Amino acid sequence: MAEAALIEVLTDAEVCEIEAECAHLPDRKSAAIDAMMIVQRHRGWVSDESLAAIARLLGMSTAALDSIATFYNLIYRQPVGRHVVMVCDSVSCYVMGADGLRKQVEEHLGIKLGETTDDGRFTLLPIVCLGACDKAPTMMIGEDLIENVAAEKLGEIFGGYE
Numbered sequence: 376m377a378e379a380a381l382i383e384v385l386t387d388a389e390v391c392e393i394e395a396e397c398a399h400l401p402d403r404k405s406a407a408i409d410a411m412m413i414v415q416r417h418r419g420w421v422s423d424e425s426l427a428a429i430a431r432l433l434g435m436s437t438a439a440l441d442s443i444a445t446f447y448n449l450i451y452r453q454p455v456g457r458h459v460v461m462v463c464d465s466v467s468c469y470v471m472g473a474d475g476l477r478k479q480v481e482e483h484l485g486i487k488l489g490e491t492t493d494d495g496r497f498t499l500l501p502i503v504c505l506g507a508c509d510k511a512p513t514m515m516i517g518e519d520l521i522e523n524v525a526a527e528k529l530g531e532i533f534g535g536y537e
């Protein structure tokens with residue numbers, strides 16, 4: 376695909392937001408994560424086509440950008456549900472029952488880790504420490520951090536998300 380066509384994959388609004396990020400960074404590659412997050416905010420995930428277009432816009436290779444995406448687990452390279460649920464599996468949460476909590480979340484949603492509910496409402500993914508270890512066990516639903524998660528409250532918690 377020609378360079379112009381690749382960049383045209385992105386909307387004017389996306390390009391505009393990415394350029395605004397680049398404007399206050401020392402080099403365009405430093406905007407890599409922000410640029411992917413911008414596209415993800417607009418589209419829900421970052422497709423191969425979007426990734427290639429972002430890479431061209433930032434003047435880097437698609438492979439280099441893809442490797443950054445791979446190490447940053449908040450960039451979704453597959454379509455996800457309307458709400459991404461991430462149960463922390465790091466040490467403090469593990470000690471406080473994260474493994475059992477994950478199983479109860481799986482049971483409640485009827486999906487396994489890495490899957491999306493049939494109605495497209497939730498995708499369940501793993502996550503490392505969310506930085507709230509004193510409130511373990513924790514999980515994220517979208518951008519909401521849920522602390523001291525009690526299994527018996529899962530119905531109430533998930534009921535708050537359409």
Ligand code: FES
Nearest residue numbers: 463465468505508
């Ligand atoms: S270990 Fe779960 S929030 Fe830190």
